[in-house]
Amino acid sequence: xxxxPNPAEALAxxxxxxxxxxxxxxxxxxxxxxxxxxxxxxxxCQGLPQPWSLLVLVISLAGLALMVRMWRDRxxxxxxxxxxxxxxxxxxxxxxxxxxxxxxxxxxxYVGPDWLFLVTGALGFVTAxxxxxxxxxxxxxxxxxxxx
Amino acid sequence: MIAAPTFDPVIHAPGRLQICxxxxxxxxxxxxxxxxxxxxxxxxxxxxxxxxxxxxxIAPRKAPIDGRQRTWVSLTAAGRxxxxxxxxxxxxxxxxxxxxx
Numbered sequence: 001x002x003x004x005p006n007p008a009e010a011l012a013x014x015x016x017x018x019x020x021x022x023x024x025x026x027x028x029x030x031x032x033x034x035x036x037x038x039x040x041x042x043x044x045c046q047g048l049p050q051p052w053s054l055l056v057l058v059i060s061l062a063g064l065a066l067m068v069r070m071w072r073d074r075x076x077x078x079x080x081x082x083x084x085x086x087x088x089x090x091x092x093x094x095x096x097x098x099x100x101x102x103x104x105x106x107x108x109x110y111v112g113p114d115w116l117f118l119v120t121g122a123l124g125f126v127t128a129x130x131x132x133x134x135x136x137x138x139x140x141x142x143x144x145x146x147x148x
Numbered sequence: 149m150i151a152a153p154t155f156d157p158v159i160h161a162p163g164r165l166q167i168c169x170x171x172x173x174x175x176x177x178x179x180x181x182x183x184x185x186x187x188x189x190x191x192x193x194x195x196x197x198x199x200x201x202x203x204x205x206i207a208p209r210k211a212p213i214d215g216r217q218r219t220w221v222s223l224t225a226a227g228r229x230x231x232x233x234x235x236x237x238x239x240x241x242x243x244x245x246x247x248x249x
Contacts, residue, residue, distance in 0.1 A: 007241035010165055014235065017166035018173050020185035073213065076181025079174040143173055 018143040021077065031067075032132055036125040038063045043098060043124030047105030047117025079139075087138040094131040098124060151232035158203045159234045163188055163196045168223065168231040171206065176222035197221060205230055 005013060038060050045056035072078050081091035101120040108116025159168050166186045170177055183193045200206040205227030210217050223231065 005160075005162055005165075006245075007238040008245065010160065010162075010238050011235075011242055013162060013166055014169040014238075017169035017185060021170060021173055072178075076184075077170075077174045077177040083175055084173075 015144070021143060022140060031071075032129045034063070034067060035132055036128040038067065039098065039128035040121040040125030043101045043105055044117045044121025045105075046102045047109040047120065049109070081135060084139050084142050086142055087135050090131060090135040090138055094127060094135075097127050097131075101127070151229060151236050153237035153240045154230075154233040155237045156230050156234040158199060158205070159231055161196070163192065164200055165234075167193075167196055167200065167221075168205070168227065168234075171221060171223040172228060172231050176209075176220045179219040179221065182221065200227065203227075203230075 041056050041060040041063075045053050045060065047053075048056060068078070082088040101124050104120040105117045108114060108120070159165055163186055167182055170182060170185055179190075179193065179197075183190060186193070188196075197206060197208065201208060205224060206221050207224050208219050208221045211220055212218070
């Protein structure tokens, strides 16, 4: 590209730079699985008696912090799930589902059935994996567009 | 809100344009990642970042990782606004040029 790029060249260089942010094609499914387990535990632990509820909560949050650090070290950048204009709505939708599932776990803990946390935790696991992939797909589309 | 198209000579230089493109898409990025992405040397990237910092468009911060100091960079609110306005101007100008047959 020239030192004084014309508008089309400049816009192309912006797209090219943004392409470098995309996770590699070999983006490991293990990230999704670990994230799913952490979210599943965060949901399920609400339905456990103390001290297990608090213990699992602390372990889950520590795992989440470790995941963030691994991502930053490996990818060299960080993006909050709520930062991208359109992808943030996927993140907000996921939070709404997680809160509802946590409510389900608490309902099982205080009203019953006792095993309800297993169902809500499993649903949290699935929601995290599907939601994470959908978020990434929406963010990819956002990156592909030049104007923001 | 859509930014009013404004050409910004500080941002328009190829290296700085790509730095801003990366930073506008994330919350923050590490020095080495940006250097690899835009394929420049440490010194060239440092110069670009200094110019953007002097313009108030980026905010660098140092953070230790595995015992080493790493530089992380993010766009300021002014930087995001200026970049959006610059991209809007590029888009406007590109639309004025008829497509090649």
